[in-house]
Amino acid sequence: MPESLQTREYDVIIxxxxxxxxxxxxxxxxxxxxxxxxxxxxxxxxxVGESLIPYCWFPLQRIGVLDRMNDAGLTVEKRSVQxxxxxxxxxxxxxxxxxxxxxxxxxxxxxxxxxxxxxxDNAVGLGAQVLMExxxxxxxxxxxxxxxxxxxxxxxxxIELRAPMxxxxxxxxxxxxxxxxxxxxxxxxxxxxxxxxxxxxxRDCGNDVGATTVAYVPEKGWFWFIPLPDDMVSVxxxxxxxxxxxxxxxxxxxxxxxxxxQPWIRERLARGERVSDFRVTGDYSYRARHCxxxxxxxxxxxxxxxxxxxxxxxxxxxxxxxxxxxAVDEALKLGDFSxxxxxxxxxxxxxxxxxxxxxxxxxxxxxFSFGQLMKAHPNIxxxxxxxxxxxLDRDFTTLFDAIAEFACIPDPLIYGGPEKP
Ligand SMILES: Cc1cc2nc3c(=O)[nH]c(=O)nc-3n(C[C@H](O)[C@H](O)[C@H](O)COP(=O)(O)OP(=O)(O)OC[C@H]3O[C@@H](n4cnc5c(N)ncnc54)[C@H](O)[C@@H]3O)c2cc1C
Numbered sequence: 001m002p003e004s005l006q007t008r009e010y011d012v013i014i015x016x017x018x019x020x021x022x023x024x025x026x027x028x029x030x031x032x033x034x035x036x037x038x039x040x041x042x043x044x045x046x047x048v049g050e051s052l053i054p055y056c057w058f059p060l061q062r063i064g065v066l067d068r069m070n071d072a073g074l075t076v077e078k079r080s081v082q083x084x085x086x087x088x089x090x091x092x093x094x095x096x097x098x099x100x101x102x103x104x105x106x107x108x109x110x111x112x113x114x115x116x117x118x119x120x121d122n123a124v125g126l127g128a129q130v131l132m133e134x135x136x137x138x139x140x141x142x143x144x145x146x147x148x149x150x151x152x153x154x155x156x157x158x159i160e161l162r163a164p165m166x167x168x169x170x171x172x173x174x175x176x177x178x179x180x181x182x183x184x185x186x187x188x189x190x191x192x193x194x195x196x197x198x199x200x201x202x203r204d205c206g207n208d209v210g211a212t213t214v215a216y217v218p219e220k221g222w223f224w225f226i227p228l229p230d231d232m233v234s235v236x237x238x239x240x241x242x243x244x245x246x247x248x249x250x251x252x253x254x255x256x257x258x259x260x261x262q263p264w265i266r267e268r269l270a271r272g273e274r275v276s277d278f279r280v281t282g283d284y285s286y287r288a289r290h291c292x293x294x295x296x297x298x299x300x301x302x303x304x305x306x307x308x309x310x311x312x313x314x315x316x317x318x319x320x321x322x323x324x325x326x327a328v329d330e331a332l333k334l335g336d337f338s339x340x341x342x343x344x345x346x347x348x349x350x351x352x353x354x355x356x357x358x359x360x361x362x363x364x365x366x367x368f369s370f371g372q373l374m375k376a377h378p379n380i381x382x383x384x385x386x387x388x389x390x391x392l393d394r395d396f397t398t399l400f401d402a403i404a405e406f407a408c409i410p411d412p413l414i415y416g417g418p419e420k421p
Pocket of ligand 1: 017039137
């Protein structure tokens with residue numbers, strides 16, 4: 001690590017080179033800001049979260065990577081999401097182009113190792129610096145503001161980098177939240193996910209060839225089935241711990257038991273070969289108490305994470321990265337790095353997260369089904385599709401009033417704003 005990097009003046013330090021961090025870096029580097037990204041991993045690195053939704057198009061356009069999105073090694077085109085009943089017999093597809101003929105209706109499934117590398121290359125191409133295999137350890141705090149980051153480099157050297165703004169894009173590692181009391185879990189969404197990868201599994205054809213499939217299992221559990229490049233599919237199950245771990249502890253045995261009970265998934269995997277170990281995670285829904293402090297803003301999963309059933313994570317990561325990039329650029333213009341600079345950022349981001357959160361609660365409510373909702377309220381199909389595609393900057397009162405006839409809709413969370421002095 002050259003001495004000069006520590007003594008250089010930066011406008012912004014970004015912790016984490018996932019989609020949220022590199023989206024923010026691209027916006028700020030484009031605006032001519034001095035940006036440095038610290039990334040603890042060696043890229044390309046593995047990540048789950050492969051299914052994009054249509055409104056990802058807009059942040060991807062802002063950071064200038066749309067022309068790279070149709071590379072066959074990187075993406076599979078996704079035109080729909082489909083919901084399959086627990087007996088495998090009823091398939092309800094939502095085709096995005098039925099709702100809008102905008103280019104964004106053709107979205108993508110991505111290989112995250114390659115996609116995240118492409119986003120990082122883009123940010124670097126725009127002028128951002130990056131220190132790979134550099135682990136941010138602590139926030140450097142001045143009297144009343146974050147002033148930078150202490151980190152350990154690949155060679156084991158401890159460094160201190162200073163800047164008026166730090167963006168925490170550390171994902172579920174929760175760099176800031178783990179140094180504060182800001183983690184607030186969502187106990188009602190306490191689920192476990194077990195997943196793996198297959199090659200050569202059966203795929204649908206026509207408009208559904210790249211669809212994300214959500215296939216129900218009993219007690220409101222569900223499988224995801226996501227076609228990826230190289231004839232791979234990502235396939236996983238999400239459910240309550242007590243349901244999954246009844247009588248079994250071994251992830252492989254649990255996964256195979258559930259596959260045998262879900263005919264749609266069973267049929268598709270029958271002709272494929274598993275090419276990866278099983279991965280397990282749990283307890284993942286939370287929101288930080290604050291999205292910003294003086295000199296600091298949180299983006300993507302470092303701020304909040306929602307159950308992945310509607311594939312909202314990547315949209316929220318990319319969009320919050322772009323929004324925070326714009327807000328930090330404005331703070332630099334004004335020379336005002338106070339937490340309150342991020343009030344509008346918080347309001348817009350939390351509004352979007354709330355819409356998705358309410359839909360997730362409805363999904364897990366045993367009294368709710370999309371079929372029933374559409375039958376009772378055929379006029380709200382467009383509102384529902386807007387939510388599913390990620391068009392979140394709008395009023396969903398009518399939609400959630402209709403859903404509330406079938407499901408318990410939670411009150412909005414009252415935290416997530418900037419820290420107050
Ligand atoms: C089971 C599961 C399934 C999912 N499926 C989907 C899906 O289908 N669609 C979807 O949209 N989303 C999905 N998600 C969510 C998605 O994975 C995340 O929302 C997305 O990766 C968030 O991006 P990010 O940039 O915030 O964080 P990440 O992609 O996690 O990037 C954070 C980066 O920060 C680095 N880092 C962490 N700590 C430090 C540190 N101290 N110093 C330096 N670097 C650090 C990490 O190495 C990493 O590269 C899923 C999540 C789970 C758990």
